[in-house]
Amino acid sequence: DSGVTQTPKHLITATGQRVTLRCSPRSGDLSVYWYQQSLDQGLQFLIQYYNGEERAKGNILERFSAQQFPDLHSELNLSSLELGDSALYFCASSVRGFSNQPQHFGDGTRLSIL
Amino acid sequence: AQKITQTQPGMFVQEKEAVTLDCTYDTSDPSYGLFWYKQPSSGEMIFLIYQGSYDQQNATEGRYSLNFQKARKSANLVISASQLGDSAMYFCAMREGPDSGAGSYQLTFGKGTKLSVIP
Numbered sequence: 001d002s003g004v005t006q007t008p009k010h011l012i013t014a015t016g017q018r019v020t021l022r023c024s025p026r027s028g029d030l031s032v033y034w035y036q037q038s039l040d041q042g043l044q045f046l047i048q049y050y051n052g053e054e055r056a057k058g059n060i061l062e063r064f065s066a067q068q069f070p071d072l073h074s075e076l077n078l079s080s081l082e083l084g085d086s087a088l089y090f091c092a093s094s095v096r097g098f099s100n101q102p103q104h105f106g107d108g109t110r111l112s113i114l
Numbered sequence: 115a116q117k118i119t120q121t122q123p124g125m126f127v128q129e130k131e132a133v134t135l136d137c138t139y140d141t142s143d144p145s146y147g148l149f150w151y152k153q154p155s156s157g158e159m160i161f162l163i164y165q166g167s168y169d170q171q172n173a174t175e176g177r178y179s180l181n182f183q184k185a186r187k188s189a190n191l192v193i194s195a196s197q198l199g200d201s202a203m204y205f206c207a208m209r210e211g212p213d214s215g216a217g218s219y220q221l222t223f224g225k226g227t228k229l230s231v232i233p
Contacts, residue, residue: 090159102164103221108158108159
């Protein structure tokens with residue numbers, strides 16, 4: 001158990017819809033990262049938050065947005081969903097200031113667009 | 115150019131034998147870190163081992179060791195005494211630059227190697 005909690009585990013929805021993925025980081029971790037894993041693109045970094053503020057952006061579509069709340073949990077919002085958004089979405093968290101410490105991943109949310 | 119290259123899409127190893135999974139990386143940053151993660155068929159990502167660019171010795175964690183050759187920009191994972199439970203996808207990942215203090219280090223992943231352990 002990594003200590004990172006993601007809900008829901010599975011999500012099935014239709015094109016054009018909007019969904020919210022939730023992540024609770026490990027106790028004490030201030031940084032939250034979102035990654036997307038798809039068959040064609042592999043594992044890609046989407047966005048990072050640190051203590052409520054956006055810190056880094058990767059290959060995140062404009063239809064996607066995220067935020068980190070005062071209690072440090074984070075949500076990834078995906079809107080106007082397309083078939084190509086079907087993927088496994090991971091949240092990871094890490095300890096501030098220790099670059100040799102790994103990012104700990106949640107079990108992921110598997111999103112299927114029908 | 116790809117930053118992380120894993121040239122072996124799939125590997126087979128006999129149970130109890132050792133296996134090496136290849137990873138080469140590309141960066142011009144003098145400070146970086148290399149990570150290996152395991153992803154079983156159930157989907158979760160499990161951290162295995164870390165090597166920093168300034169580390170003098172190769173990292174080891176139990177049956178996992180990292181063969182770090184800085185000049186060749188390679189960071190191969192060695193799994194000793196393979197077990198059936200080692201069958202999984204293995205990903206090499208890199209963090210570039212020092213930790214800014216805000217934990218700002220996104221990981222760049224390779225495409226992975228699927229390891230199958232044969233009884």
